[in-house]
Amino acid sequence: MTxxxxxxNEGKLAEIQRILxxxxxxxxxxxxxxTAGSLGLPDPVETGVTFEENALLKARDVARRTNLPALADDSGLIVDVLGAAPGILSARWAGAHGHDKANNALLLAQIEDIPDSRRTARFVCAAALVLPDGGDAGQRVGDDDNAAEFVRFGEMKGSIIRKPRGEHGFGYDPIFVPAEQPDRTDEDGLPLTSAQMDAGEKNAISHRGKALKAMTEVISAHIIGL
Structure with a gap:
């Protein structure tokens, strides 16, 4: 089954393959x-106001265009002192979509005067699976009465540091220290940022990893048929 x-993003495809x-x-x-990209499909406009809405929007669009099962996710950073921002605007917080350094710089400037104890944050991910011919296997959310839809969530708690550390990952990884840590520290004895972790360490605790791992149960039952 396809x-x-x-x-x-082919990197996201590889990540999902490892999790499965x-x-x-x-x-x-x-x-x-x-991937939708390999099939020449366009990126839909993300008009949702929640991670769940945007994940479903993307999965529904691909399922309708291909008549194949479609998996999508939407994620972002929630900083408590900013009232849950940047949230769904995480990738374009500084204006240009995906400008990581600008996003990080703006966020650090916005909370510059906030003490370390109040710089708590969390990454959140919603994963959505749409089965075009799923019957009543999942919760009906969209317009197609024949489709089945499933949503699973993942969260990674942590805090925002004052200066970037690490060269791996993307987005806000260099300024985010997860609460869950591997059994090692950096060369200065400090807890690792997401950007200082290798792929295995990060996937084991990440919001996307948790959401996709939860979705494998659905994939197993309704696509593979185990």
């Missing part, structure tokens, strides 16, 4: 993953 991942392989073992071979 499962279309609603993204143009870890959770499903050899049964993961029953699924062929492809």
């Amino acid at each position: 499962l279309v991942v609603a993204t143009h 392989a870890d959770d499903l073992g050899s049964n993961a071979e029953a699924i062929t993953l492809v």
Whole structure:
């Protein structure tokens, strides 16, 4: 069975493949993953006001265009002192979509005077799976009476530091220290930022990893048929 991942990011495809392989073992071979980008599909305009709405919007669009099962996610950073911002605007907080350094610089400037004890934050991810011919297997949310839809969530709590550290990851990873940490510190003895972790360490605790791991149960039951 082909499962279309609603993204143009091949790195995200590889991440999902690793999660499926870890959770499903050899049964993961029953699924062929492809990206929306590889099929030449456009990115839909994200008009939702929540992570769940945007994840469903992307998955529905791909499912309708391909008539294949579609998986999408939407995620962002919530900073408590900013009243849950940047939230769904995380990728374009400084104006230009995906300008990581500008987003980080603006966020650090906005909370510059906030003491370390109040710089709590969390990454949140909503993963959505749409099955075009799913019958009544999932919760009906959209307009197509034949489709089945599932949403799962993941969260990674932590705090915002004052200066970026690390070269891995993307987005706000260099300024975010997860509460869950691997059994090591950085060269200065400090807890690791997400950008100082390797892919395995980050995926084990990340919001996206948790949401996608929860979704593998749905994939197993309703796509593979285990």
